[in-house]
Amino acid sequence: MMADVEEVKVVVATSARPVGDVFLKIDADQTRTDVEVEAMALAPIPTPQVQWRKPPVHALAALPGVALGCLGE
Numbered sequence: 001m002m003a004d005v006e007e008v009k010v011v012v013a014t015s016a017r018p019v020g021d022v023f024l025k026i027d028a029d030q031t032r033t034d035v036e037v038e039a040m041a042l043a044p045i046p047t048p049q050v051q052w053r054k055p056p057v058h059a060l061a062a063l064p065g066v067a068l069g070c071l072g073e
Helices: 029-044
Strands: 021-027 052-055 057-062
Touching: 029 052
Parallel strands: none
Antiparallel strands: 021 057, 052 057
């Protein structure tokens, strides 16, 4: 359990290609995570589908389309 952790950031990047079909988001603040998931469900634009949630992690499906930019470019 990570209840005593204030913030966790995990960054995974590759310059060659996307990493899989799922993005794992980790956030020690469960309230912030709940608000984000609810906002994505209500948004009138395409948002990633939440594949699963197991606090402090939720897995987001990849969205189809073309990347708007690449890290480091």
